[in-house]
Amino acid sequence: xxxxxxxxxxxxxxxxxxQQAIIRAALFEFASQGYQRxxxxxxxxxxxxxxxxxxxxxGSKEGLFLFVFGRFxxxxxxxxxxxxxxxxxxxxxxxxxxxxxxHFIKRYPQYFQMYLxxxxxxxxxxxxxxxxxxxLFSSDYFGPxxxxxxxxxxxxxxxxxxxxxxxxxxxxxxxxxxxARPYLDAGLGLASLSEADLQDKVEELLVVLKNGxxxxxxxxxxxxxxxxxxxxx
Amino acid sequence: xxxxxxxxxxxxxxxxxxQQAIIRAALFEFASQGYQRxxxxxxxxxxxxxxxxxxxxxGSKEGLFLFVFGRFxxxxxxxxxxxxxxxxxxxxxxxxxxxxxxHFIKRYPQYFQMYLxxxxxxxxxxxxxxxxxxxLFSSDYFGPxxxxxxxxxxxxxxxxxxxxxxxxxxxxxxxxxxxARPYLDAGLGLASLSEADLQDKVEELLVVLKNGxxxxxxxxxxxxxxxxxxxxx
DNA sequence: CGTTAATATGACCACCTGGTCACATTATGG
DNA sequence: CCATAATGTGACCAGGTGGTCATATTAACG
Numbered sequence: 001x002x003x004x005x006x007x008x009x010x011x012x013x014x015x016x017x018x019q020q021a022i023i024r025a026a027l028f029e030f031a032s033q034g035y036q037r038x039x040x041x042x043x044x045x046x047x048x049x050x051x052x053x054x055x056x057x058x059g060s061k062e063g064l065f066l067f068v069f070g071r072f073x074x075x076x077x078x079x080x081x082x083x084x085x086x087x088x089x090x091x092x093x094x095x096x097x098x099x100x101x102x103h104f105i106k107r108y109p110q111y112f113q114m115y116l117x118x119x120x121x122x123x124x125x126x127x128x129x130x131x132x133x134x135x136l137f138s139s140d141y142f143g144p145x146x147x148x149x150x151x152x153x154x155x156x157x158x159x160x161x162x163x164x165x166x167x168x169x170x171x172x173x174x175x176x177x178x179x180a181r182p183y184l185d186a187g188l189g190l191a192s193l194s195e196a197d198l199q200d201k202v203e204e205l206l207v208v209l210k211n212g213x214x215x216x217x218x219x220x221x222x223x224x225x226x227x228x229x230x231x232x233x
Numbered sequence: 234x235x236x237x238x239x240x241x242x243x244x245x246x247x248x249x250x251x252q253q254a255i256i257r258a259a260l261f262e263f264a265s266q267g268y269q270r271x272x273x274x275x276x277x278x279x280x281x282x283x284x285x286x287x288x289x290x291x292g293s294k295e296g297l298f299l300f301v302f303g304r305f306x307x308x309x310x311x312x313x314x315x316x317x318x319x320x321x322x323x324x325x326x327x328x329x330x331x332x333x334x335x336h337f338i339k340r341y342p343q344y345f346q347m348y349l350x351x352x353x354x355x356x357x358x359x360x361x362x363x364x365x366x367x368x369l370f371s372s373d374y375f376g377p378x379x380x381x382x383x384x385x386x387x388x389x390x391x392x393x394x395x396x397x398x399x400x401x402x403x404x405x406x407x408x409x410x411x412x413a414r415p416y417l418d419a420g421l422g423l424a425s426l427s428e429a430d431l432q433d434k435v436e437e438l439l440v441v442l443k444n445g446x447x448x449x450x451x452x453x454x455x456x457x458x459x460x461x462x463x464x465x466x
Numbered sequence: 467c468g469t470t471a472a473t474a475t476g477a478c479c480a481c482c483t484g485g486t487c488a489c490a491t492t493a494t495g496g
Numbered sequence: 497c498c499a500t501a502a503t504g505t506g507a508c509c510a511g512g513t514g515g516t517c518a519t520a521t522t523a524a525c526g
Contacts, residue, residue, distance in 0.1 A: 010503070034355070037269060040484060050505045052486080061484060091447075120353030122267070128416070139420040156448045159437050162420040166411070167404060167441050169419060174403035183361065186402060187372040187395040204392050208400050212445035215389045243473070273514060283475045285517080294514065467526105474521065483512070491504065496497100 011057035022047040022057070026068050031110040034117035035065055035124045062125045069118070069130055072111045076134045079104050090149035094168060095206050097136060101176045102198065112180050137169035171209060175202075244290035255280040255290070259301050264343040267350035268298055268357045295358045302351070302363055305344045309367045312337050323382035327401060328439050330369060334409045335431065345413050370402035404442060408435075 011019065025046035029038045040061050044051045058064040083100030087093040105112045118124050119131065136142065139162065146161045155164060178185030179198075185191070190201060244252065258279035262271045273294050277284045291297040316333030320326040338345045351357050352364065369375065372395065379394045388397060411418030412431075418424070423434060 013503095037356075039482080041482080051484090052505055053503080055485065056503075123270075137419065143420075153448060155446045156444075159441055159446075162422075163434070163437050163441060164446060165419055166407070166421050167438070167446070170403045170407035171400060174399070174407070178399070186370065186398055187376075188399050189395075201396070204396050205400070208392055208396060208445065210445045210447045211389075212441065212443045213388045213392075213397060213400070214443045215386060246473095272512085274512085284515085285475055286473080288515065289473075469526090470524085472521105472523070475517105475519085477517100477519105479514105479516075481513080484510100486509075487505105487507100489505085491502100493502070494500085496499090 027110050031113035034121045073133050090154045098172050105180050137165055259297055260343050264346035267354045306366050323387045331405050338413050
């Protein structure tokens with residue numbers, strides 16, 4: 001919860017640049033190694049401080065990690081707040097979040113890499129809690145928004161809200177990951193695109209999310225009943 | 234490449250049940266810990282063999298891992314071959330693959346967990362190679378299929394093939410992950426669904442993939458150019 | 467049986483980890 | 497100047513890792 005508990009204490013009294021050096025070293029380590037593989041020895045080496053000091057400042061590896069992740073959470077919240085400030089239209093909001101995500105990755109690539117490590121790693125202290133803090137497309141945050149969009153007739157009513165959130169989450173998460181980790185992107189080549197081309201891809205993605213993969217003419221009825229034909233039941 | 238190099242050698246001469254015990258122990262370890270965190274000591278303990286034997290059989294931790302992953306690859310290829318045997322329609326094929334994936338997870342949960350570990354972990358021997366071996370929605374495999382579907386007018390032509398593959402990959406991957414790892418599923422609750430309800434969700438997902446999130450009436454034009462009116466409209 | 471080859475074993479090795487703590491250094495303030 | 501408090505330091509610890517190898521056990525064969 002309170003990731004800023006080191007805001008006062010010995011660490012806070014350090015010169016600004018020394019603090020920055022330590023944060024940078026720790027962030028680099030967690031971003032490149034994840035939590036478990038990250039080595040405090042590497043951090044103290046890179047930050048040019050002694051091991052004893054590091055543990056004096058943060059108490060434990062876990063404390064250091066929570067502190068660094070807390071900084072990330074702060075930056076995310078600020079970015080989201082700004083991006084979603086005045087978006088009325090549902091899909092415009094989705095697009096704004098996606099675009100904000102891309103900008104965030106460009107500005108704070110290391111923080112995002114650290115986030116991905118936490119997302120992919122199993123054994124990370126307070127993992128759920130931490131992820132919940134930055135995950136937008138959760139039922140909590142996005143459920144009401146979807147519900148409202150549904151009432152306004154912007155999204156179809158024959159699929160569940162959970163499915164809407166699920167598909168948005170899957171697409172956007174993957175898109176951001178593909179941007180941040182080129183080898184995940186199966187051929188989109190996002191990482192090497194110009195700003196303008198990237199925006200084109202974003203719009204292309206939104207077209208698919210809105211209208212699907214089938215050509216407009218071929219609308220294949222609502223789900224259930226006859227549609228299946230195949231199995232039994 | 235050749236993950237079966239232990240098919241002959243000391244290990245192959247072992248009694249069948251002893252082989253199984255070792256495979257089971259190793260699979261459990263890799264599935265629950267990933268590659269790096271997996272401990273050879275744990276494996277020999279669980280398999281009730283000596284450490285020297287394990288290294289005699291497989292040479293190294295990496296050798297053991299590649300062997301076990303090779304078994305997984307074999308099972309996947311068999312499952313895919315069977316599932317895609319005679320699917321003509323494009324979306325029926327997608328659905329068949331998704332359904333086959335769910336069945337695979339149900340039958341071989343540990344193998345799938347191990348796959349996810351490899352997917353999420355960075356430093357795994359021959360990672361790319363291994364993942365490529367089991368990844369279906371790659372440009373290589375799925376590109377031609379999409380191209381054909383496009384010519385037949387089953388999928389729209391105003392979005393790139395890469396984007397089609399991307400979105401299919403994202404949605405299906407995530408769906409399978411949500412099924413295998415409940416905490417990833419933001420509210421769908423796939424893991425606890427009955428077979429029939431699960432199929433319903435599969436169909437629901439396919440409806441979205443085909444027709445998008447917007448109601449049929451609201452088709453919002455092809456991408457690019459004019460679409461941008463974004464502010465108002 | 468004896469001899470030789472194959473296999474099984476676990477103590478041992480070098481190395482790394484997060485964390486500690488007695489001690490050295492520096493700051494503070496009177 | 498001293499005395500006290502705060503901070504910095506790195507040798508050290510217990511516990512883990514993947515991997516080795518001399519030795520013990522078993523199998524094979526004549």
